[in-house]
Amino acid sequence: MGRWAGLGFSRASVLKTIIVFIIAIIIMSYLFRYLVKSNKIKPSKLSKLFYMDDEQYVKYWEKERRKGKIKFVLYMDVLISITIWGTAIVVIAATDGDFSKLKSTLPIFYGYLIGSTIGQPLRWNINEKRYKELTKNIE
Structure with a gap:
């Protein structure tokens, strides 16, 4: 039993979560870049986390x-x-x-x-x- 299993997580679920998180960050970065550059939204604190x-x-x-x-x-x-x-x-x-x-x-x-x-x-x-x-x- 690994360290993750003791917390109720399997290694596969942790790896999937990390991969989904990284993909989500990449998508958010491109999405905010598009929205700010096309003037569909004004730059905000949230959008600046992903694109400046x-x-x-x-x-x-x-x-x-x-x-x-x-x-x-x-x-x-x-x-x-x-x-x-x-x-x-x-x-x-x-x-x-x-x-x-x-x-x-x-x-x-x-x-x-x-x-x-x-x-x-x-x-x-x-x-x-x-x-x-x-x-x-x-x-």
């Missing part, structure tokens, strides 16, 4: 880069940590309410935290590259 036009992106990244890479990485790590723990608490509360199972989510939490700590500096570099490409003609 170049002008909005430059303004956003100018603010973020002033804070520095370390603050960016730490902020994102904290945000992801809160999201993971919050999701785990909601799932446990919605299923059987046995919060002793929260301890069994620690490996997942550590995995995401390590992945985020490695991934966020890479995200910073990608954002910097996009910012520099968008602003090179302005300067």
Whole structure:
């Protein structure tokens, strides 16, 4: 019996959920890009989670880069940590309410935290590259 089975999940169901989640994010990204570019909706906080036009992106990244890479990485790590723990608490509360199972989510939490700590500096570099490409003609 694996760790997921102890929580009432099979590995296949977890994998399917992750795949569906990734596909949903990709679809939402393209959907919001289309809706914002075609002026069918005005940019909002929700749409900015999935798509930012170049002008909005430059303004956003100018603010973020002033804070520095370390603050960016730490902020994102904290945000992801809160999201993971919050999701785990909601799932446990919605299923059987046995919060002793929260301890069994620690490996997942550590995995995401390590992945985020490695991934966020890479995200910073990608954002910097996009910012520099968008602003090179302005300067």
